[in-house]
């Protein structure tokens with residue numbers, strides 16, 4: 001199972017959870033403040049449902 005990284009939009013807490021692929025992000029709540037306003041951040045470039053770009057995907061760039 002992949003580890004998903006989350007950032008709480010309410011308090012800014014960053015945490016990681018081990019979840020099945022395809023788990024809904026709204027199932028996840030912040031362990032610090034309990035808010036469900038969390039955003040998932042995929043840890044690692046190999047995880048995801050995109051195609052393989054030979055030129056190199058936008059790994060590590062923020063925003064979004």
Ligand SMILES: [Zn+2]
Pocket residue numbers: 008009010011012013030031032033034035
């Ligand atoms: Zn929080």
